[in-house]
Amino acid sequence: MAKENMERAHALLSASAAARWLTCTPSARLEETLPEQTSEYADEGSLAHEIGELKVKKTFIEPMTPTKFKNALKKLQQKPLYQNEMMGFTDEYLDYIEKTVHGFTSPPYIAVEKKINFSAFVPEGFGTVDCIIIGGGKMHIIDFKYGKGVPVSAEDNPQMKLYALGAYMEYSFLYPVETIRMTIVQPRLDSISEYEISKSELLMWGELIKPVALRAFNGEGEFTPSEYACKFCRAKSLCRARMDFNMELEPEKGKLPPLISNEEVGAILQRARDIAKWVKNLEEYALNTCLSGGLIPGWKAVEGRSNREFIDQDAAFKKLIDGAIVEETMLYKREPITLTKVEDLLGKKQFKEILEEYVTKKEGKPALAVESDKREAIQNKITPEEAFKNTEDK
Numbered sequence: 001m002a003k004e005n006m007e008r009a010h011a012l013l014s015a016s017a018a019a020r021w022l023t024c025t026p027s028a029r030l031e032e033t034l035p036e037q038t039s040e041y042a043d044e045g046s047l048a049h050e051i052g053e054l055k056v057k058k059t060f061i062e063p064m065t066p067t068k069f070k071n072a073l074k075k076l077q078q079k080p081l082y083q084n085e086m087m088g089f090t091d092e093y094l095d096y097i098e099k100t101v102h103g104f105t106s107p108p109y110i111a112v113e114k115k116i117n118f119s120a121f122v123p124e125g126f127g128t129v130d131c132i133i134i135g136g137g138k139m140h141i142i143d144f145k146y147g148k149g150v151p152v153s154a155e156d157n158p159q160m161k162l163y164a165l166g167a168y169m170e171y172s173f174l175y176p177v178e179t180i181r182m183t184i185v186q187p188r189l190d191s192i193s194e195y196e197i198s199k200s201e202l203l204m205w206g207e208l209i210k211p212v213a214l215r216a217f218n219g220e221g222e223f224t225p226s227e228y229a230c231k232f233c234r235a236k237s238l239c240r241a242r243m244d245f246n247m248e249l250e251p252e253k254g255k256l257p258p259l260i261s262n263e264e265v266g267a268i269l270q271r272a273r274d275i276a277k278w279v280k281n282l283e284e285y286a287l288n289t290c291l292s293g294g295l296i297p298g299w300k301a302v303e304g305r306s307n308r309e310f311i312d313q314d315a316a317f318k319k320l321i322d323g324a325i326v327e328e329t330m331l332y333k334r335e336p337i338t339l340t341k342v343e344d345l346l347g348k349k350q351f352k353e354i355l356e357e358y359v360t361k362k363e364g365k366p367a368l369a370v371e372s373d374k375r376e377a378i379q380n381k382i383t384p385e386e387a388f389k390n391t392e393d394k
């Protein structure tokens, strides 16, 4: 079971769902009434975590013979969801930990897959931290994320801060801690996000969220839909508050001009982002309901379109070649694999060493993004320098 799912299975207010229950406090109790969901992606992440854990343990915690390590790794590699690329990605996670450990002047304390308890701040709150490193007054909280959707930032991340609170409660009696660095390593997106706060800032945040966590535990407060909060909520398809929010129309204000303004375009696009996701969630829900014999008035499940395919392509082609009907060269095409696949084959480190000089990155096609996006805004407008250069060239 994935770490996130395990946390959900036992803790009502899990660290991984904190961004949701801190903004939409009744969500946790509502989710409790709905069935658990798991996905192949989550199980794939769990396996990558197990491989990462084994490597970190072997390097820092329980030195093991090469045979013992090989056997333990082989067991994991035999699991159906195993992919070769997991080795390279878990190496990157290990690399980050090694670099962090080597930054200490004397050997720090290291723990992996450590169960921590943050119930002093959140009722019945606990979770599992991937890696904790403590030394010289500094505590590192490292989270390995195997997802490849969007990079997750460690900055002000409530999941990381709850892990940090739990780790602080666990270790501050043994080790003095003044600053906490939280890091999310997401190798499939080439993303390492770090964020540092002081012990007092962390504890202050813990006090601040205490009453919110209590409301969430009691299922009190207002449902507060937002793109971020609803995204992974178990109630995302059927939640009435999300529906009301998405269906809400602006009240008419007097006689409006026949063309909408740029302000309205911006506001509609903001709203449409979640509406598109919500409609997709509803479609998935309705299809599953129809397939399991339920009724969604006006809708039914049908067989989707499919293409013809060979039962045995090799045998079919052999017949054409052996019968001299079509030449073999006409039946196969040689295509290079993508750059990403080559990188997956070699691992990021080796790819960089051998092929860096052959790689370039073209300018991306202009795309629309929300204002908070970290990328710099671009324009097609000619700069005065460019305009001046053009006149000079003539």
Ligand code: SF4
Pocket: 020, 024, 026, 027, 030, 223, 224, 225, 226, 229, 230, 233, 234, 235, 236, 237, 239, 240, 241, 242
């Ligand atoms: S779907 Fe959104 S609004 Fe509804 S409970 Fe979940 S987080 Fe709250």
